[in-house]
Amino acid sequence: MKELMNVSTIGFDVAVIGAGPAGISCAASLADIGLEVVILDEQANPGGQIYKNIEKVSDACLKILGEDYKAGKPLVQRFRNSKLTYFSGACVWQVNTDGHIFYSKEGNSHEIAARYIVVATGAMERPVPFPGWTLPGVMGAGGANNLIKNGGVKPSGRVVLAGSGPLLLLEAVHLIEMDVEIGAILETTPAVPNLSSLVNLPKALKRIDLLKKGIVMLHKIRKAGIKHYKGIRNLTAKGNDRVESVHAMKADIPLDIDTDLLLVHFGVIPNTAIFRQLECRHQWNDVQRYWFPQCDKWGRTSLDNVFAAGDGCFVHGAVSAALKGELTALAIAADMKMIHEHERDKQCAEIEMRLKLELAPRQFIDAMYSPSQALYKMPTETTICRCECITMAEILEAIDEGCVDPNEIKALLRPGMGPCQGKMCGSVISEIISMHTRKDIREAGSLNIRPPLKNIPLSEIAEIELLTK
Amino acid sequence: MFSLYDVTDKTVTIILDGIPQEVPAGISVAAAVLGKGHVHTRVSPVSGEPRAPYCMMGVCYECMMEIDGHRDQQSCQILVKEGMTVNRQILITEGPQ
Numbered sequence: 001m002k003e004l005m006n007v008s009t010i011g012f013d014v015a016v017i018g019a020g021p022a023g024i025s026c027a028a029s030l031a032d033i034g035l036e037v038v039i040l041d042e043q044a045n046p047g048g049q050i051y052k053n054i055e056k057v058s059d060a061c062l063k064i065l066g067e068d069y070k071a072g073k074p075l076v077q078r079f080r081n082s083k084l085t086y087f088s089g090a091c092v093w094q095v096n097t098d099g100h101i102f103y104s105k106e107g108n109s110h111e112i113a114a115r116y117i118v119v120a121t122g123a124m125e126r127p128v129p130f131p132g133w134t135l136p137g138v139m140g141a142g143g144a145n146n147l148i149k150n151g152g153v154k155p156s157g158r159v160v161l162a163g164s165g166p167l168l169l170l171e172a173v174h175l176i177e178m179d180v181e182i183g184a185i186l187e188t189t190p191a192v193p194n195l196s197s198l199v200n201l202p203k204a205l206k207r208i209d210l211l212k213k214g215i216v217m218l219h220k221i222r223k224a225g226i227k228h229y230k231g232i233r234n235l236t237a238k239g240n241d242r243v244e245s246v247h248a249m250k251a252d253i254p255l256d257i258d259t260d261l262l263l264v265h266f267g268v269i270p271n272t273a274i275f276r277q278l279e280c281r282h283q284w285n286d287v288q289r290y291w292f293p294q295c296d297k298w299g300r301t302s303l304d305n306v307f308a309a310g311d312g313c314f315v316h317g318a319v320s321a322a323l324k325g326e327l328t329a330l331a332i333a334a335d336m337k338m339i340h341e342h343e344r345d346k347q348c349a350e351i352e353m354r355l356k357l358e359l360a361p362r363q364f365i366d367a368m369y370s371p372s373q374a375l376y377k378m379p380t381e382t383t384i385c386r387c388e389c390i391t392m393a394e395i396l397e398a399i400d401e402g403c404v405d406p407n408e409i410k411a412l413l414r415p416g417m418g419p420c421q422g423k424m425c426g427s428v429i430s431e432i433i434s435m436h437t438r439k440d441i442r443e444a445g446s447l448n449i450r451p452p453l454k455n456i457p458l459s460e461i462a463e464i465e466l467l468t469k
Numbered sequence: 470m471f472s473l474y475d476v477t478d479k480t481v482t483i484i485l486d487g488i489p490q491e492v493p494a495g496i497s498v499a500a501a502v503l504g505k506g507h508v509h510t511r512v513s514p515v516s517g518e519p520r521a522p523y524c525m526m527g528v529c530y531e532c533m534m535e536i537d538g539h540r541d542q543q544s545c546q547i548l549v550k551e552g553m554t555v556n557r558q559i560l561i562t563e564g565p566q
Contacts, residue, residue: 042527044548049526056495058475089546107539124528136509136521137470143525146545147471152493153504156472241519242470242508261470271528386523386531389516418515419530419541455530455541 012038012085014332015101015114017092017274020048021072021318022310023120024079026325031084033333038112040090040103046076048122049142050318052149061151064177068318069149075322094451095119095274097303102464104456109464116305116332119275119293120325123268123311126290127424128163128375129382129392132237133264141171141265148174155180157260160246162186162235165369168265169217176224183257184227186248188266189369191230196287197367204364211361229255237262267369270312273423276449278306284442287363287370288315290427291446297352298331299324307332316359323355373441376431384432385425387418395429399436406430406447419455422447470521473504481551498544498555499525499532510534510544511558519559534558 016027019041027039047054051072062070079086087105094102100113125140132138141161147153160183161172172185204211221228229250236247243262248255269290272282281294281302292314299307309328310321327348334344378384380393390413403409406416406429415429416422426447434444452461479494483501492501499522502510509519511533522532525545535556536542544555 042546044546053495058478060475091546124526125524127529134513134518134520136519139522140524140526143523143545146525147500147503150496150500152473152475152478152496153471153500154474156470242521386513386520386529387515389513389518419533420528423528424524 012036012112012114013336014038014116014118015040015099015112016118016120017041017095017101018048018120018122018310018312019043019046019079019086019088020050020120020122020310020321021075022122022312022321022325022328023048023118024075024325025322026118026120026309026329027084028079028082029326029329030332031082033329033338035333035336035338037082037084038087038114039084040087040092040101042089042091044088046079046086046088047072048318049146050321051076052146053151054149056151057149058151061148064174065149071319091454091456092274093454093456095278097278097306099305102451104454104460107460109456109460111464111466116307116335118299118307118309118325118328118332119312120309120321121271121274121312122321123315124271124423126266126269126371127428128264128266128371129378129384129425129428130235130237130264131379131382132239132243134383134386135237135239135243136241137239137243137260138237138262138264141168141263142268144261144263145171145174148178154178155261157181158183158258159261159263160184160186160257160259161263161265162188162232162246162248163265163267164189164371165265165267166214166217166365167268168263169214169221171263171265172226173217173220176220176226182224182226183246183259184229184255185221186232186235186246186255187228187230188232188235188375189230193368194370196370197364200364200367204361206360207357235264266375267371268311268315269427270315271423272312273421273449273453275301275308275312276446277451277453278303280306280308282446285314287366289371289373289431289441290315297327297348299328300331316362320355320358323351323358326351327355373431373435376428376435384428385413385415385418387420387424388414390415390425392432395432396436399433404433404437404439405445406433407445409433410447416447421449421453421455470506470508471503472506481549481553483549483553483555485555486557492549494549496549497525498534498536498542498547498549498553500545501549502534502544502555502557507557509557509559512561517561
């Protein structure tokens with residue numbers, strides 16, 4: 001594999017954005033077929049968030065992270081052996097519908113062009129603001145999990161985990177195995193599973209192995225003697241310059257727990273920034289409450305040359321992401337007449353069978369951990385936009401004054417104008433508008449995403465060598 | 470909040486807030502600074518409140534630090550290198566650039 005360092009502008013058959021399981025599988029498949037592929041990734045090494053550091057991880061860490069993490073090794077190995085162009089540490093900051101992509105690497109920006117674009121930017125933890133969430137010592141549980149994968153750094157002191165979803169419990173198990181003290185697990189998930197999840201249980205039983213994993217996790221947590229509360233409300237982080245304690249309500253009983261670190265997780269949602277910037281058509285997932293780009297089974301979006309692969313198009317998990325990446329590769333290969341449509345469909349049938357089995361328990365899990373819109377009923381003092389320090393009170397005041405579009409609120413108060421470009425507050429503001437105007441979320445609108453997607457200096461933009469058409 | 474372990478393995482030295490610090494090789498700058506026991510890595514230029522890395526996956530920008538002379542770098546996405554200069558952005562007067 002060649003790793004180009006100083007080439008400013010190149011044309012490719014396919015540009016893949018993101019080197020997680022979907023991106024690397026798609027890119028490797030396309031390269032195997034003989035297409036000129038470039039893959040751009042923000043991180044230093046391939047694997048995405050889920051298989052972060054998989055190539056260099058220590059045996060001790062591997063033991064903690066388990067078989068699901070280890071599954072990334074052959075994927076990354078195959079990718080490393082592929083004949084393609086890989087730019088690591090490359091932040092894409094603009095994608096044009098004509099296939100031109102701008103990215104920043106080591107302080108310099110470049111432009112490339114490709115006939116097809118595969119956006120495999122994955123998912124992110126759902127941002128859910130609560131009082132005190134900006135205090136140092138409050139962190140995403142997925143973020144803390146990345147630290148474990150990195151190796152060398154681990155939580156010290158007492159940790160409290162709060163939120164909802166299987167990854168919260170998985171993080172608890174990892175911490176138990178690292179001998180980290182857990183003060184409590186505070187789940188917002190109700191103690192009794194909702195009916196809609198139970199309807200999906202028979203289908204989920206097809207993958208009893210996956211359900212067993214969940215039961216083993218709960219058993220480990222119980223065996224470790226950790227206090228585990230369900231159906232908690234009013235989550236609050238307290239402290240002066242750092243988190244010192246966590247407060248929550250369990251029914252009418254207040255819980256107050258001293259802590260050094262509060263890890264929160266409220267499920268994962270697709271990172272739609274590039275799809276939004278491209279103005280791809282989006283759909284709403286009512287069960288998991290997130291927007292995702294509308295696409296066909298191949299991942300083709302409302303734009304003919306733009307594909308979505310992996311969790312970025314719908315959260316299905318890492319194994320499915322790799323399979324979805326392969327489906328996208330087949331579609332592009334057939335489009336470019338590199339394989340016959342019969343061959344495409346034959347291979348597709350095999351992949352779809354594996355995908356079906358992988359997705360069998362998904363509806364059950366998604367419904368069981370379905371977030372309630374009530375999550376967004378934050379107290380007025382809560383910071384909603386972390387970058388610009390805009391509170392719930394300010395946003396409610398704007399809504400009361402008639403600002404009922406997220407973009408009007410952005411123009412008035414600046415949420416979404418800071419370095420993160422609304423990635424942390426955009427979905428939250430739409431939920432707040434929907435709740436307070438009693439409008440369906442689909443009518444509440446979304447923040448427009450404009451380039452540059454990443455925080456880069458103007459001087460860098462001015463110095464790009466542009467492609468001549 | 471966090472601590473380092475396995476530092477006996479391969480390490481690099483970074484200059485953190487002017488002081489040479491030995492940290493494990495192959496980890497992100499944000500991980501190294503947290504592992505060295507620092508609680509906050511910047512102050513919000515808007516409110517002056519202390520902030521620390523939140524998402525650790527390149528989304529939130531709370532981990533911004535000055536790396537090798539460049540301000541506002543996403544330290545969770547950049548790996549430590551031998552001799553790298555890292556400064557936390559903790560002076561309120563600095564403000565945004």
